[in-house]
Amino acid sequence: MALRGGSDAVAVAETTTPREIFRSDYRPLPYRVGSVSMNFDIRDGKTTVESELTIVPGVGEGDLVLDGEADALTLLSISLDGKTMIEGVDYFVEGDALTIPSRVLLGNENDDFASRKLRTMVEIVPETNTQLSGLYKSGKMYCTQCEAMGFRRITYYPDRPDNMAVFERVRIEADADLYPVLLGNGNKVECGKVEGDEGRHYATWSDPYPKPSYLFCIVAGNLGSVSSTYTTRPSGREVRLEVYSEPENVSKLGHALASLRKSMMWDEDEFGLEYDLDVYNIVAVSDFNMGAMENKGLNVFNTALTLADPRSATDSDYERIESVVGHEYFHNWTGNRVTCRDWFQLTLKEGLTVYRDQEFSGDMMNSHAVKRIEDVNALRARQFAEDAGPMSHPIRPESYISMDNFYTSTVYSKGAEVIRMYRTLLGKDGFRRGMDLYFERHDGSAVTCDDFLSAMADANRADLTQFGLWYSTSGTPTVKYFTKYDESAKTFHLTLSQESNSDKPLHIPVAVGLLDKVSGREVVPTKVLELKEKEQTFDFPGLDGEVLPSILRGFSAPVKLVGSSADEEKDWAFLAAYDSDGYNRWESGQKLYTSLIFQTMRGVQSESNTMEHVYEAFQRTLALDTDDYSIQAYGLIMPSESSMAEELDVVDPVALHKARGDVKKSIARKFHSEIRAKYDELTSAMKSTGGEIKLDATSIGRRRLRNVLLDYLCSLKETPEEREAASELAMNQFQSSFGMTDRYAALSCLVSMGGEESVVARRDAALQKFYNDAEGDALVIDKWFSGKEAVLNVFCPDAYFDHLTYFFALRYLNHLEMCTAVQAMSDLPDVLDKVKALVEHPEFTLTNPNRCRSLISVFSGNAAHFHADGGEGYKFLGEIIAKSDKLNPQLSSRMGGALIRWKRYSEERGASMKAELQKLADMKPISNDLFEVVSRGLK
Numbered sequence: 007m008a009l010r011g012g013s014d015a016v017a018v019a020e021t022t023t024p025r026e027i028f029r030s031d032y033r034p035l036p037y038r039v040g041s042v043s044m045n046f047d048i049r050d051g052k053t054t055v056e057s058e059l060t061i062v063p064g065v066g067e068g069d070l071v072l073d074g075e076a077d078a079l080t081l082l083s084i085s086l087d088g089k090t091m092i093e094g095v096d097y098f099v100e101g102d103a104l105t106i107p108s109r110v111l112l113g114n115e116n117d118d119f120a121s122r123k124l125r126t127m128v129e130i131v132p133e134t135n136t137q138l139s140g141l142y143k144s145g146k147m148y149c150t151q152c153e154a155m156g157f158r159r160i161t162y163y164p165d166r167p168d169n170m171a172v173f174e175r176v177r178i179e180a181d182a183d184l185y186p187v188l189l190g191n192g193n194k195v196e197c198g199k200v201e202g203d204e205g206r207h208y209a210t211w212s213d214p215y216p217k218p219s220y221l222f223c224i225v226a227g228n229l230g231s232v233s234s235t236y237t238t239r240p241s242g243r244e245v246r247l248e249v250y251s252e253p254e255n256v257s258k259l260g261h262a263l264a265s266l267r268k269s270m271m272w273d274e275d276e277f278g279l280e281y282d283l284d285v286y287n288i289v290a291v292s293d294f295n296m297g298a299m300e301n302k303g304l305n306v307f308n309t310a311l312t313l314a315d316p317r318s319a320t321d322s323d324y325e326r327i328e329s330v331v332g333h334e335y336f337h338n339w340t341g342n343r344v345t346c347r348d349w350f351q352l353t354l355k356e357g358l359t360v361y362r363d364q365e366f367s368g369d370m371m372n373s374h375a376v377k378r379i380e381d382v383n384a385l386r387a388r389q390f391a392e393d394a395g396p397m398s399h400p401i402r403p404e405s406y407i408s409m410d411n412f413y414t415s416t417v418y419s420k421g422a423e424v425i426r427m428y429r430t431l432l433g434k435d436g437f438r439r440g441m442d443l444y445f446e447r448h449d450g451s452a453v454t455c456d457d458f459l460s461a462m463a464d465a466n467r468a469d470l471t472q473f474g475l476w477y478s479t480s481g482t483p484t485v486k487y488f489t490k491y492d493e494s495a496k497t498f499h500l501t502l503s504q505e506s507n508s509d510k511p512l513h514i515p516v517a518v519g520l521l522d523k524v525s526g527r528e529v530v531p532t533k534v535l536e537l538k539e540k541e542q543t544f545d546f547p548g549l550d551g552e553v554l555p556s557i558l559r560g561f562s563a564p565v566k567l568v569g570s571s572a573d574e575e576k577d578w579a580f581l582a583a584y585d586s587d588g589y590n591r592w593e594s595g596q597k598l599y600t601s602l603i604f605q606t607m608r609g610v611q612s613e614s615n616t617m618e619h620v621y622e623a624f625q626r627t628l629a630l631d632t633d634d635y636s637i638q639a640y641g642l643i644m645p646s647e648s649s650m651a652e653e654l655d656v657v658d659p660v661a662l663h664k665a666r667g668d669v670k671k672s673i674a675r676k677f678h679s680e681i682r683a684k685y686d687e688l689t690s691a692m693k694s695t696g697g698e699i700k701l702d703a704t705s706i707g708r709r710r711l712r713n714v715l716l717d718y719l720c721s722l723k724e725t726p727e728e729r730e731a732a733s734e735l736a737m738n739q740f741q742s743s744f745g746m747t748d749r750y751a752a753l754s755c756l757v758s759m760g761g762e763e764s765v766v767a768r769r770d771a772a773l774q775k776f777y778n779d780a781e782g783d784a785l786v787i788d789k790w791f792s793g794k795e796a797v798l799n800v801f802c803p804d805a806y807f808d809h810l811t812y813f814f815a816l817r818y819l820n821h822l823e824m825c826t827a828v829q830a831m832s833d834l835p836d837v838l839d840k841v842k843a844l845v846e847h848p849e850f851t852l853t854n855p856n857r858c859r860s861l862i863s864v865f866s867g868n869a870a871h872f873h874a875d876g877g878e879g880y881k882f883l884g885e886i887i888a889k890s891d892k893l894n895p896q897l898s899s900r901m902g903g904a905l906i907r908w909k910r911y912s913e914e915r916g917a918s919m920k921a922e923l924q925k926l927a928d929m930k931p932i933s934n935d936l937f938e939v940v941s942r943g944l945k
């Protein structure tokens with residue numbers, strides 16, 4: 007394995023237990039930074055950073071404490087108002103803090119002062135920074151990542167979000183040939199050659215908006231770009247938009263740029279929010295711990311979430327890039343202009359911004375039902391899993407050891423659900439009023455979740471006190487219902503009850519509609535019931551006959567819904583057929599599939615004809631004459647193994663995988679001719695449009711549906727005839743399609759085929775052609791190696807949460823990752839050996855997070871193999887985590903998440919998983935990040 011550069015010392019817990027930080031310990035700053043100017047002198051192997059901080063009095067008593075990571079910074083000089091300071095007298099350095107006593111700031115007069123100038127100079131070494139936090143090198147360029155606590159690896163500073171300061175002048179100096187592009191936050195105010203220093207140049211950036219240090223960013227590199235201008239509509243400000251990458255990727259930046267324009271328009275239309283600087287820059291980098299980062303005026307993106315062209319990107323790639331560009335753009339108001347007081351408030355910016363990007367994507371896709379299905383699916387597979395395991399926490403956590411561990415699915419996705427509930431309870435206009443008041447009150451400041459709630463409440467004269475419990479309650483609540491129809495009173499009674507980890511009942515919006523039990527007609531349209539007590543009965547009078555309720559429409563609250571009907575499956579079948587709520591129609595179908603898959607897994611026959619219900623629902627969905635192809639496609643896809651696993655007390659990943667496969671085959675066999683006919687119909691419809699790759703919702707949906715059908719058709723490979731037919735069909739699609747989505751879907755089916763010579767020959771020919779056509783395009787080569795996009799179904803039932811595995815490992819699998827997944831899909835027994843061999847591959851490195859996640863996280867998400875008998879998979883993962891922890895703790899702790907839910911497996915599996923956790927816990931040194939995850943896992 008190739009390790010780039012030297013290795014960086016990582017903050018570790020040697021003998022002392024790492025410190026736990028509590029939300030209740032928040033204190034305002036007695037002294038803070040009002041404004042700051044910096045100078046970066048970037049030279050290979052030695053970069054110096056000068057900072058001039060204007061220190062002003064804050065709130066309360068105490069000293070000035072500057073954060074600075076001892077392992078990253080070498081202090082060269084420090085002075086106060088021009089006077090050199092003496093260590094041990096004027097300042098003290100202890101661990102990762104530099105303290106200047108208040109008496110030193112107050113001076114002889116012991117008086118209040120208006121401001122002091124504190125100057126420091128430190129040396130840092132970006133070239134050996136493998137943590138990818140602070141200033142580091144990605145390929146040939148320098149870039150920064152400061153959220154949550156990376157700025158303290160660049161300079162001494164009160165590195166907390168409530169210190170908002172104006173970064174007046176940030177000067178960057180570097181070699182002009184190697185680093186022709188120098189970027190910073192805000193607007194560029196100066197640039198030129200460095201006099202007397204041949205070959206060097208500089209640029210100075212200035213950001214007029216006060217911001218916390220986590221939004222700081224600089225970039226220096228040899229970059230190409232695409233650009234355009236955008237004129238804001240409210241005030242006609244002309245903004246230069248520019249997206250940068252390494253020069254060879256410039257042709258793939260257009261989609262990100264177009265997405266940025268759409269995001270800017272959307273925020274103006276929906277929230278009246280306008281951009282506020284003259285430039286908006288985005289830089290794509292290949293080494294990045296996260297997906298993307300919203301630094302003020304200078305976003306940094308993982309290349310995996312930036313680059314796209316029709317030859318290399320699938321429809322999902324395009325959609326995801328648009329939504330991430332939107333997300334980071336929306337942070338400009340929800341995060342940057344109004345930020346978090348402390349990190350416990352993270353959901354204030356992330357939950358809200360995820361909600362906003364979800365709505366944006368729904369609008370862009372022209373289908374909120376499709377978007378909702380995708381989002382709820384992800385929530386249930388990952389957030390419910392997290393909430394049921396040892397990392398469970400409320401969306402506003404009470405404590406942390408390493409903040410990096412709390413960028414979780416709970417804070418993000420459940421946080422977005424909480425915002426959505428405000429919207430449901432207050433209505434569109436009420437929600438908008440709340441947002442307006444929030445900005446009116448808090449623009450330019452660092453606030454709390456309570457401030458957000460108050461703005462929502464005050465703008466609507468609503469009492470949201472009880473609703474506030476959502477911020478402090480962990481775990482997934484359960485809502486139970488039972489129903490009664492009183493014929494004489496013509497009244498339907500719906501009783502709802504709730505259970506949660508909160509002592510007091512939560513305020514839960516439950517959207518309900520009623521369908522006539524005979525005709526399926528909707529007799530009561532969607533109504534939002536407000537469940538505020540432990541148990542409550544809601545009456546629906548004036549009904550002439552029996553009705554069937556459709557409950558929790560649109561997934562109106564992040565809860566588990568439990569019914570009490572005697573014949574649940576019949577009800578689901580009915581709702582799957584007639585519900586006018588698109589989301590619930592889909593949901594009922596999913597329940598049917600799940601029920602059948604579980605019965606198959608347990609080898610039991612149901613008395614309630616589950617199979618018949620499933621067949622009927624499938625057939626009806628397939629026969630729909632609609633052009634809402636995406637909804638149709640999602641109705642035909644069975645639930646993922648990870649979301650089904652959430653419903654089991656003890657999970658046998660191997661058995662679950664097999665049962666799902668068996669049900670799929672039985673459906674494919676039963677409806678073979680109908681599936682084939684629909685497939686052919688879609689094929690001709692596509693041919694008639696001339697083969698152009700359009701990215702509108704109908705075109706995307708048509709491809710989605712056709713590829714789902716292809717997957718069913720290709721699941722039949724029992725006999726030589728079946729294999730021949732399947733491989734021929736997939737090969738046909740492969741050869742006749744231009745766009746990556748269809749080509750890749752066809753290839754995905756082909757790579758899992760083996761047997762007869764003709765079948766193998768087709769598969770290999772397709773792989774060869776795919777490779778040749780790539781002509782060296784790295785992203786296509788990645789897909790060639792990976793060979794399969796549909797890993798979603800087997801992915802990561804255990805990882806307590808990893809945005810990144812979600813965002814990259816699945817779809818941006820590079821060749822290393824998917825060599826593995828291809829094997830996994832073919833269900834070969836030697837996956838682990840292949841993965842071990844790939845770790846030794848010269849192109850594998852633990853220092854690139856995408857690559858590492860690709861191979862290692864994909865393997866640990868490949869449940870049937872990761873959990874194979876003998877525990878070898880766990881052992882392998884444990885060893886990798888141990889190595890990775892020395893380089894990049896953010897990454898190692900995420901990977902550790904795959905081991906912590908040992909309680910839900912068989913005793914034998916659980917014991918081996920736990921043993922690996924224990925080994926990691928005993929490791930010295932261990933990073934704070936990993937320590938927190940393994941020690942929670944062992945509890």
Ligand code: BES
Binds near residue numbers: 153296334356418810
């Ligand atoms: N602020 C985050 C990026 C971040 C998270 C940086 C944690 C450092 C630590 C950014 O806005 C974000 O949320 N990015 C997501 C993608 C987004 C579309 C949900 C990510 O990087 O996973």
Ligand code: ZN
Binds near residue numbers: 337355
């Ligand atoms: Zn974010």
